[in-house]
Amino acid sequence: DAGITQSPRYKITETGRQVTLMCHQTWSHSYMFWYRQDLGHGLRLIYYSAAADITDKGEVPDGYVVSRSKTENFPLTLESATRSQTSVYFCASSPGTGTDTQYFGPGTRLTVL
């Protein structure tokens, strides 16, 4: 089915473990984004990518790594998870910049114990 998907939808891990959250879109959108959503904060941008092999930091990139070897995939890795990374993570995609609408995935709820 076309669209933007995230996996897993729920994840519980322990402090210090590496975790990878997957994001896949079928529209061949150029831009992809990773956000985290926490109580009391709006969605905050972690990393974004303008095209395959092009990534850039957002507002809160520390502790996260991204890659984009293929246009349709944009995985987010927490190299050594910390409790402060407990959050809901949303992936989004957009055909381009400027005034383009972003399309959001369903989110991944991550708990770090």
Place this chain on the structure above:
Amino acid sequence: KNEVEQSPQNLTAQEGEFITINCSYSVGISALHWLQQHPGGGIVSLFMLSSGKKKHGRLIATINIQEKHSSLHITASHPRDSAVYICAVRGNEKLTFGTGTRLTIIP
């Protein structure tokens, strides 16, 4: 001070009431987005506007660039409109989000 401020933070109204949610921003923007986040967590884009007014069904969004202010209106509100409404402003390639307005419509 946040770049994007929404008011009110929470709003409860009776079914049928006219709803207004406000968004003020402090930076220059190329566009403003209104999004809806359902209780299940999914986020959908409602409007994207850079001037004037847009209407879709019972939803109306307006923006005043000079005053750096936008409003989202819902006419004849319904319980299914209950959600968090999020304002976001676009600078260059990125969006900056408000913290959202939680709307509850009581039957």
